[in-house]
Amino acid sequence: MEHEILANRTTSVGELRRSPGRVIGDAAKGPVAILIHNEPIAYLIDAKVYEWMIERLEDLEDIQKALERQGEPGDSGQNRRSSVSSGRRGLAVRAGRIPQDEERRSEESL
Structure with missing residues (x-):
C-alpha cells in the first residue's frame, strides 16, 4: 500500500543508524x-x-471546548462568544505561520 510522503527530505532507517547527526541536522x-x-x-x-x-x-482544543460550552443552560454566552470569536481570528492569523526561525528554515529547504 502506497503512502504519500509528506516531506521534501527522506532517509532510510539504515542511514539514520549510520549518520544520526546528519539526519537530525537535516530535520x-x-x-x-x-x-x-x-x-x-x-x-x-x-x-x-x-x-x-x-x-x-x-x-484548537481550547476553542472547541469554548464552542461546546456555548449554549449551556443558564448561560447567555455573550462574554464567551466575543472571546471565542476573537480567539478564532487570532488562531486563523497564527495557523499558517510557524516561528520565524522555522519559517526561514522552511524557505531555505525549497
Missing part, C-alpha cells in the same frame, strides 16, 4: 521522512516545530 531544515521499503514509517522534525504544532493543537 532542522524541514521534516525528514524515515522510510522502510520506500514507505514512510516516521517523520523527524525540529523540536521547535513540534512545540509549535502542539501549541496550535492546544489552541
Whole structure:
C-alpha cells in the first residue's frame, strides 16, 4: 500500500543508524521522512516545530471546548462568544505561520 510522503527530505532507517547527526541536522531544515521499503514509517522534525504544532493543537482544543460550552443552560454566552470569536481570528492569523526561525528554515529547504 502506497503512502504519500509528506516531506521534501527522506532517509532510510539504515542511514539514520549510520549518520544520526546528519539526519537530525537535516530535520532542522524541514521534516525528514524515515522510510522502510520506500514507505514512510516516521517523520523527524525540529523540536521547535513540534512545540509549535502542539501549541496550535492546544489552541484548537481550547476553542472547541469554548464552542461546546456555548449554549449551556443558564448561560447567555455573550462574554464567551466575543472571546471565542476573537480567539478564532487570532488562531486563523497564527495557523499558517510557524516561528520565524522555522519559517526561514522552511524557505531555505525549497
